[in-house]
Amino acid sequence: MRLRSFRFLWIGQGFANTGDVLYIVALIAVLYQSTGSALYLSLLPFTITIARFVSGMCAPLVLNRFSLKGLLVGSQSIKTVLLGMLGLSLWLFDPSILIILVLVFIIAFLDGWAAPARNAMLPQLVTEDELAKANSFVAVVDQSIQFGGWALGGILVAATSGSFVIWVTFVMYVISTLMMGLIVVRDHRERKTKIHMMSGWRLIWKHPVLRIFHIMIFIEAIANVVWIAAILYIFVEEVLMKSEAWWGYLNACFFIGLIAGGMAVSKYTNWFERYMKETLLATCFAISILTFVFGLISVPVIALMLTMLSGMVEQIKSIAMVTFIQKKCPKDSLPEVFSAQSALISITFGLGSLLYGFLAETISVPFVFALSGVLLVASAFYLLKSMHYLTE
Template sequence: MRFRSFRFLWVGQAFANMGDVLYIVALIAVLYQATGSALYLSLLPFTITIARFVSGMCAPLVLNRVSLKGLLVGSQCLKTVLLGWLGLYLWSFTPSVLFILMIAFLIAFLDGWAAPARNAMIPQLVSENELAKANSFVAVVDQSIQFGGWAIGGIMVAATSGFIVIWITFLMYVISTLMMGFIVVKGYQDRQTKIQMMSGWKIIWKHPVLRVVHIMIVIEAIANVVWIAAILYIFVEEVLMKSEAWWGYLNASFFIGLIAGGMAVSRYTRWFERYMKETLLMTCFSISILTFIFGITSVPVVAFLLTVLSGVVEQIKSIAMVTMIQKKCPNDSLPEVFSAQSALISITFGLGSLLYGFLAELVNVSFVFGLSGVLLLGSALYLRKNIHVFNE
């Protein structure tokens, strides 16, 4: 029953996380059609990530008073109600930026409780010797959804509309709520989540490998805004001068690259394990070059091919980073480290989205791709300078 409950947990969270990505993609399309403004588009991911960061920081206060299952099911149920309300609103009225941002903030605030609650629940659903494997599996699922979800969302919006995708997300939220309702937690123990959260930050800073990797994660979270936020949508219209369908094509090509990258790592696992740090270094430099070239091209077919290559390289690099963290971090500290990492990425992505939206309007969208290339190059050079810590 305990392992069965773990399956309900990760499947339920997978549907919830996929829905979180899809409705953001849908709202990007709705907002752009209503306003045509890059700044308004950047306010959406900024609002969402700030809400997740704030709720994630105050989550320990809630976790100490509510059962983990109650928190997960209750927050997901409220998210479902809010999204249904948003869907009915868009069906009945002209889109209001303020109302959309308000609902997005509330949904994201509730979602901010999910990661710490899930990380606290996993040790109660699997045996101790399976804990590292469970954390690793959940991390890989999260990563795949974060990357692949944007690609699938772009395809769905291009094929249908933002309004329809919102209702598809509503159904995914319903399934998520039902799945998590089947979780059985035996012997719930109140945890000092505030201490654990702070210990995660301390572990990251004190551990040389984790510190290097997470500094890179911060830099790359800002740079990667160009691939997974609204900037790509504007790039298609202003630089490639193509229809919304090409937004879907580029997202699809990135998704194809991610799948190919994952298959490559699976096929050459022994080689990957043996030369992991060299692979990480090589992919960091490669993604910088690809991003810079993408920003200066105006040929759709070339952009398509570059996006495929970027997906391949990004997936290999991300798998290397996750594997490094799990190999170097003590097993019993993985939940705290991943929780701190989630909060770190949320605030960084939010600020990066706002900055890039402002720069896209102030300068142009090609400039922000060039900036991302420079940031990714800085990350690669930082890794090169500190590569010695991976041998310690």
């Protein structure tokens, strides 16, 4: 796993993902200073979610026409140009909210191809024996960026301005584009004569292992909504009876758990590879129990411990699932499968957020945690029933 191309991939994606976080923080500051409206701020995540869903649906149309490297470099180059345009517009004049949201939509649309292309490219850059280690390493990098990116963005915005952070992001995008341009990958994928948006979905439904995992992903995407900021904020206030600072503590503990889970898989890769099926099943049941118990407790310190443990278990489960998909799916169909998966998660999580917000407000926060626990245990039993497909 010491291939230079793998190093260029994760460094390039690291700069791109850091930039994605920083520019959103910058835009939040810019929009709030110019409008003071919470509604306009809420349009940012909504726009990004819709853009990534549309991107995931359209991805098969481009994934079979361009190489994975070409897609990564091309989309990142266009994102860099668009961000430069946004930076110039904020410097020269006060752009309308519509212009900002349109640019955000296009950037998020292009970004929607990055994760599927990266996940599909990994098996071409590392051997099959190194896939789990590569996935865990990339997961640690991703979660570390998510953990530190928002704090770094907040500090930079407070010390400078939103417009300045936009230009910092522009530099990161340039570096990312250069790094990914250095990737050398032999892409032997045969271009399909008939290209359609549903190719990934059809393969998922026909392939037993892929169908099992994506039914689980659908169920878990709904269940994992319980960890969004809005639900946790209410949980801290109404159940833990603590200040909003504890909302930050819970988020920090969850991200620390995610990083720890990725590091554990990376350190014990051989053991993980040998018992991957058993690990996947165990973590599925464990996360359901942890989620259910979390909704019942009201002791802050225990809540922090459960949150960290939940993050660790969730990361190990996710790495196992992604590795299984990469190994079981035909290599030339991985881009379509991961793009369909991205679209599925985006739309399910978006709609689930609305549902959980309604249930938390009309019933209670402990109820939505209990509901998530039930959904997750149903997903675990579904996997248990289907385990024989994973050994074929």
